[in-house]
Amino acid sequence: xxxxxxxxxxxxxxxxxxxxxxxxxxxxxxxxxxxxxxxxxxxxxxxxxxxxxxxxxxxxxxxxxxxxxxxxxxxxxxxxxxxxxxxxxxxxxxxxxxxx
Amino acid sequence: xxxxxxxxxxxxxxxxxxxxxxxxxxxxxxxxxxxxxxxxxxxxxxxxxxxxxxxxxxxxxxxxxxxxxxxxxxxxxxxxxxxxxxxxxxxxxxxxxxxxxxxxxxxxxxxxxxxxxxxxxxxxxxxxxxxxxxxxxxxxxxxxxxxxxxxxxxxxxxxxxxx
Numbered sequence: 001x002x003x004x005x006x007x008x009x010x011x012x013x014x015x016x017x018x019x020x021x022x023x024x025x026x027x028x029x030x031x032x033x034x035x036x037x038x039x040x041x042x043x044x045x046x047x048x049x050x051x052x053x054x055x056x057x058x059x060x061x062x063x064x065x066x067x068x069x070x071x072x073x074x075x076x077x078x079x080x081x082x083x084x085x086x087x088x089x090x091x092x093x094x095x096x097x098x099x100x
Numbered sequence: 101x102x103x104x105x106x107x108x109x110x111x112x113x114x115x116x117x118x119x120x121x122x123x124x125x126x127x128x129x130x131x132x133x134x135x136x137x138x139x140x141x142x143x144x145x146x147x148x149x150x151x152x153x154x155x156x157x158x159x160x161x162x163x164x165x166x167x168x169x170x171x172x173x174x175x176x177x178x179x180x181x182x183x184x185x186x187x188x189x190x191x192x193x194x195x196x197x198x199x200x201x202x203x204x205x206x207x208x209x210x211x212x213x214x215x216x217x218x219x220x221x222x223x224x225x226x227x228x229x230x231x232x233x234x235x236x237x238x239x240x241x242x243x244x245x246x247x248x249x250x251x252x253x254x255x256x257x258x259x260x261x262x263x
Contacts, residue, residue: 002106004217005210007143010110012209014117014136016202021121023194029126029172033133036164037117044140045209051147054218059152060231066159067243071250073164077171078257084175093187 007048014041026091028080032073039069106146113139126172130165137161148222 014037021034043062050058083095116139119132137160144153232240 001102001217002146004213006106006110007147008209008213009206010113010143012202012205013114014140015205016198017114017117017121019201020195020198023198024191025121027126029168029175030120030129033120033126033129033168036133036160037120037136040137040140040160044143047144047147047149047152049213051149051220052213052215052217054220056223056227056231057235059149059223060228060236062149062152063155063228063232064236064239064243066155067247070159070164071247073167074250074254075257077167078254080171081174082257 004048004052007051008045011041011045011048014038014044026093028083028092031092032076032080036069036073039065102146105142109139109142109146113143127169130168130172133168134161134165137165148220150222151225151228152223 018034018036018038018041021037022031025031025034043065046058046062046065048058050056050061113136116132116135120129120136123129123132137156141153141156141161144150144156
């Protein structure tokens with residue numbers, strides 16, 4: 001079978017691509033989707049390491065991460081919609097009011 | 101056989117992740133992300149996580165991505181990032197640093213999984229449910245409170261202020 005380290009390497013690559021998306025893109029929706037990508041990569045690592053130990057605990061944690069991602073998306077998208085309602089354009093670089 | 105499936109699915113996952121980051125249209129990005137989630141679900145199946153693979157397709161690729169596409173359609177119908185970049189070439193500085201981080205993670209993470217995997221039966225809803233309600237009972241309750249808080253928070257944010 002495929003060694004677990006290959007799954008771990010794939011998860012690391014996906015996580016890095018998510019980091020690049022968060023750093024480079026300007027659209028908050030795409031940034032959110034990149035965060036989902038990172039969470040998903042972390043899930044893959046959890047499941048892979050759980051598999052390497054032969055226990056199901058990693059899958060339980062992945063289930064928790066999935067739930068947290070759902071909550072995060074609900075609140076985050078509500079915030080983005082509220083910002084769009086107030087400003088009529090969305091780019092994360094416009095939202096620098098509270099930055100020094 | 102397993103190697104062939106793994107290589108194909110891994111290539112698809114990386115390609116769709118790159119597509120999400122590269123495409124200017126957020127709607128295309130959402131479709132790429134759905135493809136990526138499906139690829140990871142296949143990997144879950146190969147890692148004996150059957151219930152999690154189904155939950156991934158139904159909850160992630162179904163519910164969460166519908167929410168994303170709903171927001172994209174509501175806000176910016178297909179509009180790409182436009183206008184001059186206020187950060188300019190400084191933004192491209194992110195690439196070498198991300199590459200550095202990626203190099204570190206790719207080198208370190210696989211070293212944590214050196215032992216040969218133990219034989220394992222496919223994990224269905226029964227095993228996960230037993231774990232959830234015994235060892236992970238407290239996190240389970242905390243998560244339920246978190247979901248309730250997110251529900252109330254989203255409602256409060258989305259509500260139009262009177263006047």
